[in-house]
Structure formats: structure tokens, C-alpha cells
Amino acid sequence: MERFNSDLFLTTTQVAELLSVHPSTVKRWCNEGDLEVDKTDGGHRRIHLRDVLSLSSERSIPTLLDAFSPYEAHVWTALHEAVDEGDFRRVRALAMGWLTRGHLRRLGALFLELGRHPGVSFPRFCDEAVRGFMHDVGETWRSGRLRVGEEHMASEALTEVLLRLRDAGPPDESEDRPVAVVGSMEGDRHNLGGLCVRLLLERQGWDVYFVGADVPVEDFAAIQRSRNAQLVCISFAPPNTAADMKRAVRILGEFYQGAHPYTLVFGGEVAEPPFLDDLDLPFQAFGTFASLTEFGQALDEGLGTETRTVDVGEVA
Numbered sequence: 001m002e003r004f005n006s007d008l009f010l011t012t013t014q015v016a017e018l019l020s021v022h023p024s025t026v027k028r029w030c031n032e033g034d035l036e037v038d039k040t041d042g043g044h045r046r047i048h049l050r051d052v053l054s055l056s057s058e059r060s061i062p063t064l065l066d067a068f069s070p071y072e073a074h075v076w077t078a079l080h081e082a083v084d085e086g087d088f089r090r091v092r093a094l095a096m097g098w099l100t101r102g103h104l105r106r107l108g109a110l111f112l113e114l115g116r117h118p119g120v121s122f123p124r125f126c127d128e129a130v131r132g133f134m135h136d137v138g139e140t141w142r143s144g145r146l147r148v149g150e151e152h153m154a155s156e157a158l159t160e161v162l163l164r165l166r167d168a169g170p171p172d173e174s175e176d177r178p179v180a181v182v183g184s185m186e187g188d189r190h191n192l193g194g195l196c197v198r199l200l201l202e203r204q205g206w207d208v209y210f211v212g213a214d215v216p217v218e219d220f221a222a223i224q225r226s227r228n229a230q231l232v233c234i235s236f237a238p239p240n241t242a243a244d245m246k247r248a249v250r251i252l253g254e255f256y257q258g259a260h261p262y263t264l265v266f267g268g269e270v271a272e273p274p275f276l277d278d279l280d281l282p283f284q285a286f287g288t289f290a291s292l293t294e295f296g297q298a299l300d301e302g303l304g305t306e307t308r309t310v311d312v313g314e315v316a
Helices: 012-019 023-031 049-058 072-085 089-101 104-116 122-142 148-164 192-203 217-227 242-255 292-300
Strands: 045-048 179-185 207-215 231-236 263-268 285-289
Touching: 012 023, 012 045, 012 049, 023 045, 045 049, 049 072, 072 089, 072 104, 089 104, 089 122, 089 148, 104 122, 104 148, 122 148, 122 192, 122 292, 148 192, 179 192, 179 217, 179 242, 192 207, 192 231, 192 263, 192 292, 207 217, 217 231, 217 242, 231 242, 242 263, 263 292, 285 292
Parallel strands: 179 207, 179 231, 231 263, 263 285
Antiparallel strands: none
């Protein structure tokens, strides 16, 4: 990734986006001298971010960058690389810097802005920003450059972001919504993967019973039966292994009741693909998903709401 360039110029369209005005308004401000303008060799207007923020302050125009002083240019660049180029590395690097300096509010605000951006799908936000950042946090911790407490602070900050991204509208109490049970595998004390699944399902109209982290396998079976859920989603991460997944599938198979059919899926990371060929899988369907994007695509195809076969794939 290239070094950050603080000499940041915006197009009139970008200025309009930042100030929530029409591009013609920006052009008028330029023509009237309210905004200082440079021009490219091709004659296109370019406006320094510093001048845009000065104008917004003078006219009390709120912008998404107000919470990030003095890092406005860094945040603008990071967000646009993520949205326009699909490159989340600068977002994660900026967040890591704030984590190590204890700027947790800035970190949360950055992820909240990205999670709300209409140009980034929620599954991609979870895969590239949330999961990608926590992977970076884990690698930094393993190298000795982060404390356990700092890793926990990062996890808590992103948990708060995800909860704030939940729909704030009135709950849908309709009785015909599909039902899912979501949580993390016994031994997995992290909630982020399960929270991402929960939010995705809720956004697609599911009634979700979220059981949290470190849940005994038997509890998934009991709650599925008591709520007559069509889908059970289990977040799976190290130190659990393929052998642990196989054990969980076997136990859930023993508790499975044909009168309460459901689809079982695992999502997350394991060291090797699960070998389940010797198990008789009684479930309506079964699958593993390495990313929320893959899981979302399966939901769009009717996962959990109709009888279908899901290929058991590697959890990378």
C-alpha cells in the first residue's frame, strides 16, 4: 500500500458527496470564489480537502469527517479505497493505529461509517472490515505487539458497532417469518461472527434467537426444537478443529427430530476441511461457509426455507 498523501484534492462530485449538496452547488461556490480551485491539465476542478472542511465549518454544514479531526484526510482516503476499489487495507491499518493509541471512539466511528455506507454491502463489510481487522489484531497480538486486553477492547468496540447497525425500527412481530438459532461453538468465546450472521438474517426478515458465545452443542438442539427453527447457524473458530465440528454434527444428528426439520450450517475457520463422509446426516440440508458473502448468497437461493442440498465445502 502506498504511503498516505495528506495533500488531498477532491473532485466537485466528491465535495458534493461530503457536504450532502448537489454538484451544481459546489460549482457555483467555486465560480463565486467561496471555494479555492485548482485545475488539472484537462481543465477539471480540484478542491483541497482543507478548504472544503473550512467552508463546512463556516456554514455549519456537518460532514462524516467531523468526528475524526485531525485525521480527516486519512479517513476520507481509507473510506474511498474501500468503497471505490474494494481495498480495506487502509481502513484496517488506520484502525490498528488508533487501537494501539487507545483511540477506541475513533475506531468505532470509522467502522460505523463504513458499515452504514450504501456502497458497501453488509456481508462485505463483515468479511473485509470486521473479520479482516480482527485477523490483523490476532496476528499483532501473536507477534507480541498487542496485549490481551487490547485485543478484547478491539472486539468490544466492533461488537458495539454491530449492535448499533441493527435496525432501530419497530420489531417485526409477524408470525410467518422463518426462525433461526445463531451462536458460537462451545470453546469459542467470540461473538463477532455470530453477530454478523444474526444481523444479516434479521435484515432478510428472519426471527433470530441469538444464544451468544461458547454454547454447548446440546443447547442448540434444545432451542431449535423449542422454537421450531428452520435454520441453526454455528460460528466456528480456532482452537476448535475439524474433529470438534464432526463431534458437534454427530451430537446434533442424535438429537435431530424429523418433526422439527432444520438446516445446519457452520461458518468460520478450521485448520482442515471436515471429514463427515462416515456420518449419516439427517438434516434438511447441511453446509459450511468460509465467508458471510457466501452465506448471504446461499440465503438468497433459499437456504433454510426450502429443501435443498448444500455442498459441504472447506472452511478456509
